[in-house]
Amino acid sequence: MLSRIDHVGVAVADVGEALRLYEGSFGLRVYHREVLYDQGVEAVALQIGASAIELLRPIRDDSPVGRFLAEKGPGIHHLAYAVEDIEAALSRLKADGVRLVDETPRVGLGGTKIAFIHPNGTFGVLSELIQRV
Numbered sequence: 001m002l003s004r005i006d007h008v009g010v011a012v013a014d015v016g017e018a019l020r021l022y023e024g025s026f027g028l029r030v031y032h033r034e035v036l037y038d039q040g041v042e043a044v045a046l047q048i049g050a051s052a053i054e055l056l057r058p059i060r061d062d063s064p065v066g067r068f069l070a071e072k073g074p075g076i077h078h079l080a081y082a083v084e085d086i087e088a089a090l091s092r093l094k095a096d097g098v099r100l101v102d103e104t105p106r107v108g109l110g111g112t113k114i115a116f117i118h119p120n121g122t123f124g125v126l127s128e129l130i131q132r133v
């Protein structure tokens with residue numbers, strides 16, 4: 001059902017500072033940059049092979065990433081798995097009793113379809129399913 005790790009989401013307070021490391025020192029390339037107003041984040045995606053690092057900066061303190069930063073500081077926020085059919089994947093997880101944050105997909109970065117799985121059901125890892133269109 002899950003085909004590969006699509007990206008790792010990293011919460012940061014300052015995108016410019018983070019890019020000095022990820023772009024400057026690590027040599028990764030930014031391929032997408034977008035503000036997702038409903039999720040309250042600015043997201044900057046850097047390619048690494050067939051996967052990506054997504055830097056997430058809150059644009060509001062009361063957004064999920066804003067609360068994460070306030071409580072834990074910068075760090076790994078979520079792990080995203082690629083799926084071919086997100087609706088099918090969600091109904092399978094639902095049938096298995098896995099606790100979901102999103103029962104139906106919403107729009108993610110670059111028009112992708114995404115849904116989050118609650119960390120209570122994934123051994124503490126906030127997990128995302130992503131279907132690239």
Ligand code: CO
Pocket residue numbers: 007009054078080128
């Ligand atoms: Co993500």
